[in-house]
Amino acid sequence: MSETLISVEDLSLSFPNHQVLSDLTFKVQRGEFLGVIGENGVGKTTLIRVILNQLKPSAGRIKIKNGLKIGYVPQFRNVDVEYPLSIEDFISLNFTGIKLPWLSRKEKQKIQTVIKQVNLEHISKRPLGLASGGEKQKAYLAQALINDPDLLILDESTASLDPNTKRELLDVVLRLNKALGLTIIFVSHDMQVIHEYPDHFLWLTKNGYTAGPISELHNDSKEGEYV
């Protein structure tokens, strides 16, 4: 029943001055909610960039299922308080390609669907620049959903949020995972939410990594450097 979407074997990646990832092996199955955890600088974002095919591994292999559609929510965005576009129009930016400038009816319907999925109906016409941190993250999430991805990658999406907003966002993500069967890779350095939401984990450290079902993380984290 389970289908492997990503399979990584003995993957290593080094930049001119230092090794970031070494001999990493893990798989991501369809429907999985994988939490990738680790301190700053251990290579979480680098790993994501390898999955997105923006970086080539120095050694080892990464196999990605043919035609896999990935929705990616990057860590940083250039959205300041004067950012003019409404949440709706921001989401529509992901409809790219050489097509008519205006949106088709189908595209407009899709925008309304994803806005409902992330609970932003009440403020969808408001400028994104005036939205709160949590609302912005939801808008980024909705934008990534617009092209019906099989896999959603969230890079530190909860990093700047207060505990309640963090849960609100992750509840939405968990619902997408359970109700739509969307596969999730959630990158974070927040051990507490990694315990709560994902069903699998990949813990990167300076000296190596551990991976497995989330039930096995608990014991490790007590010994580890995380609280």
Added chain:
Amino acid sequence: MFSFEFMQNAYLAGTLIAIVSGIMGVFVVARNMPFMTHTLSEIGFAGAAFGIFIGWTPLNGMLAFTTVSSILVGELSGAVESRRESVISAISGLFIGLGILFLSLSNKNSSYATSILFGSVIGISHQEVVQMAILSVLVLVVLFFIFRNLKDDSFDAVGAKTNHIHSSLISIIFLVLLAFSVSVAAQIVGSLLIFVLLTLPAASSKYFAHTVIQMMLLAIAFAIFGVWFGLYLGYVTNWPVTFFIASIEAVIYGSALIYNSIANKSR
């Protein structure tokens, strides 16, 4: 007023310029390029002077200079943030100097320089209106085809990268379109006041409109209002049209800022 052919030409040219500037301006503002646009227009000044020197029309000289240099300027000003302003100053200075040199070599009187720098309504011939129309249509057609990708790259550069949009190709196409727009707009407001049409209407529109298409329509409306009213006031008072257009657009922008700060307070 419309019984004079030069006024007909001025209104025709002004309307075209307002439409192209309104649309391009929205991207100029989103891509944070007002100063880069200004530099292009200074390069355009040198080009116009060069055109006069070798016997071309100023518009052709401008087109040649801005198109060739747009890509170079884009590359240079993409450099480290802290260096950017200095690089732009150096380029501006160099080209204004060249413009003065060409003008002096061509032995033309200073009224030529004034009309290139500050614009001239009387100088626009029917043939130039036709050329401006062709250029404007060309800009709009290219924009039509790259619209969605340009929009994504301009309003969400980080996201566009993950959508596999060829960002540097989009930038180059945009810069060439900008070179055309600058050359066209400079015919009426002059190369020193490119801001007035390519930046201010779009910068004002973002406080009232919240989709890209609405922003464009509003920016076009602001630009057309300024050009039409400015031409009329210039005709009636015999004062420079550029002064009126610049003042109208500045007042619109000022009002937009005031509106925004009031709206923010009441939120």
